[in-house]
Amino acid sequence: MRARRTDPDRRDRIVDATVDLIAEVGVAGVSHRKIAARADVPLGSMTYHFTGMDELLHEAFTRFAEHVAASFEARLGAARDVEEAVEAVVDLVHELSDHGNHRDQVVSYELYTLAARDPRYRAITTGWMARSRRELERHLDPSLTRQLDALIEGLALHRALDEDPFDRSVTLDAVRKIVGVAGPPPGRAAR
Structure with a gap:
């Protein structure tokens, strides 16, 4: 059995990356893809941690x-x-x-x-x-x-x-x- 990879700070990195991107491109310019790239997380983490962009x-x-x-x-x-x-x-x-x-x-x-x-x-x-x-x-x-x-x-x-x-x-x-x-x-x- 493989050990499960954990990343306890992932959710926080996503939120912090979102604030940084809002400052750069505005709310209209943010996307799940851009946030995931900025936070250095897999795209699937976005929907795992948040129900949607509004949340x-x-x-x-x-x-x-x-x-x-x-x-x-x-x-x-x-x-x-x-x-x-x-x-x-x-x-x-x-x-x-x-x-x-x-x-x-x-x-x-x-x-x-x-x-x-x-x-x-x-x-x-x-x-x-x-x-x-x-x-x-x-x-x-x-x-x-x-x-x-x-x-x-x-x-x-x-x-x-x-x-x-x-x-x-x-x-x-x-x-x-x-x-x-x-x-x-x-x-x-x-x-």
């Missing part, structure tokens, strides 16, 4: 949203006061919108497009937004968190797509206005 896409976007939410939580979780939370939010906007972060930007936009049409994907974005707001509420009045969460998304989108993106001072000013925190005293620059 695979849903899991890939769920994993992606978890990754982004965890990053947000780590950044805001390190803040010790409101001013540090403001700085963390500004850092996040610029991290999310830097042209070097193209992969996460594209995957986010692909998820938003699906969420606009399909309630199952909207549940992913709703959960992601709720986690963001809970983290913001650790430092800020809950009545502000929806506004600030929307501002984060909007600023990141505008910076990412603008050929001449605004600098950190614009982001810092906008966040401070929402939060109601004054800037540094005259003569003292913001970090």
Whole structure:
């Protein structure tokens, strides 16, 4: 009797490869064949692990949203006061919108497009937004968190797509206005 070959990480590799391909070719460009090749798995593994492309896409976007939410939580979780939370939010906007972060930007936009049409994907974005707001509420009045969460998304989108993106001072000013925190005293620059 031959020993059975096991590959316990195969399912995870398939999901990770799916996210990578979505970033490269969009949801419309992914296929079972392309994903299997990228994950270095037999094509039959696709139907063994997933009932279809929708299940695979849903899991890939769920994993992606978890990754982004965890990053947000780590950044805001390190803040010790409101001013540090403001700085963390500004850092996040610029991290999310830097042209070097193209992969996460594209995957986010692909998820938003699906969420606009399909309630199952909207549940992913709703959960992601709720986690963001809970983290913001650790430092800020809950009545502000929806506004600030929307501002984060909007600023990141505008910076990412603008050929001449605004600098950190614009982001810092906008966040401070929402939060109601004054800037540094005259003569003292913001970090």
